[in-house]
Amino acid sequence: xxxxxxxxxxxxxxxxxxxxxxxxxxxxxxxxxxxxxxxxxxxxxxxxxxxxxxxxxxxxxxxxxxxxxxxxxxxxxxxxxxxxxxxxxxxxxxxxxxxxxxxxxxxxxxxxxxxxxxxxxxxxxxxxxxxxxxxxxxxxxxxxxxxxxxxxxxxxxxxxxxxxxxxxxxxxxxxxxxxxxxxxxxxxxxxxxxxxxxxxxxxxxxxxxxxxxxxxxxxxxxxxxxxxxxxxxxxxxxxxxxxxxxxxxxxxxxxxxxxxxxxxxxxxxxxxxxxxxxxxxxxxxxxxxxxxxxxxxxx
Ligand code: SF4
Numbered sequence: 001x002x003x004x005x006x007x008x009x010x011x012x013x014x015x016x017x018x019x020x021x022x023x024x025x026x027x028x029x030x031x032x033x034x035x036x037x038x039x040x041x042x043x044x045x046x047x048x049x050x051x052x053x054x055x056x057x058x059x060x061x062x063x064x065x066x067x068x069x070x071x072x073x074x075x076x077x078x079x080x081x082x083x084x085x086x087x088x089x090x091x092x093x094x095x096x097x098x099x100x101x102x103x104x105x106x107x108x109x110x111x112x113x114x115x116x117x118x119x120x121x122x123x124x125x126x127x128x129x130x131x132x133x134x135x136x137x138x139x140x141x142x143x144x145x146x147x148x149x150x151x152x153x154x155x156x157x158x159x160x161x162x163x164x165x166x167x168x169x170x171x172x173x174x175x176x177x178x179x180x181x182x183x184x185x186x187x188x189x190x191x192x193x194x195x196x197x198x199x200x201x202x203x204x205x206x207x208x209x210x211x212x213x214x215x216x217x218x219x220x221x222x223x224x225x226x227x228x229x230x231x232x233x234x235x236x237x238x239x240x241x242x243x244x245x246x247x248x249x250x251x252x253x254x255x256x257x258x259x260x261x262x263x264x265x266x267x268x269x270x271x272x273x274x275x276x277x278x279x280x281x282x283x284x285x286x287x288x289x290x291x292x293x294x295x296x297x298x299x
Contacts, residue, residue, distance in 0.1 A: 003088075033052060070277070072148045144278060152189075211278060
């Protein structure tokens with residue numbers, strides 16, 4: 001197969017995957033929403049969960065996005081250093097968004113800053129956002145696709161704390177975000193917390209925390225304990241589905257962390273909404289692929 005044909009084929013695969021992510025929630029999110037619905041005791045909250053499931057069913061039946069805000073597309077790619085299309089990757093991912101915007105269809109969400117002009121393609125300067133990590137000695141690529149909606153991006157925040165503030169201040173900071181802006185993001189939320197040295201490292205980790213499968217925990221036991229404690233505490237606020245009160249507020253709390261400077265605690269919070277449109281695909285060197293988040297689905 002020529003390189004050009006391989007580029008076109010991968011663009012087609014990725015555009016179909018982006019479209020799918022807009023219509024069908026990943027398996028772990030669907031399962032968690034079912035769990036929360038089953039354990040919900042507030043009648044209004046139970047009704048809202050039912051309408052969410054109906055919404056999902058109709059999105060598939062009518063082949064339409066499951067939420068009108070299909071967000072700005074973000075890709076988090078773990079790229080094998082021997083992946084054959086590494087040079088063409090940016091072109092492939094950008095064009096896949098242009099195609100998905102026409103075919104899914106996706107709402108036109110990319111507005112050039114300063115020019116204040118909607119490009120109409122969901123592409124623009126640094127849009128889609130692409131984050132690369134290199135994987136040595138691999139000829140595959142694993143890509144998370146995320147639709148960053150307006151409501152779920154709004155609560156995002158980052159700050160550098162004084163070292164004396166300690167882990168207690170991290171808890172206070174996260175809870176303050178939940179009780180002020182959490183409602184903007186259509187609960188139940190997935191909460192991503194990044195902890196490191198500075199705002200940008202904490203911020204990227206807080207977003208990558210949202211790419212983790214629900215139900216997984218940080219490999220550090222102390223961090224995993226903090227995830228559980230935060231989940232418990234935020235649930236007790238009782239935001240409920242769509243913020244109209246209920247037994248739970250969150251689908252989970254995920255913390256990602258890095259070693260930090262002893263004089264700072266960088267902390268960031270990012271949230272995903274109940275319609276957490278993320279998907280993970282592995283593309284092999286011969287363009288065969290596997291969907292890790294949407295089992296049994298054909299593109
Ligand atoms: S927060 Fe999520 S569900 Fe609510 S409008 Fe935004 S994208 Fe849609």
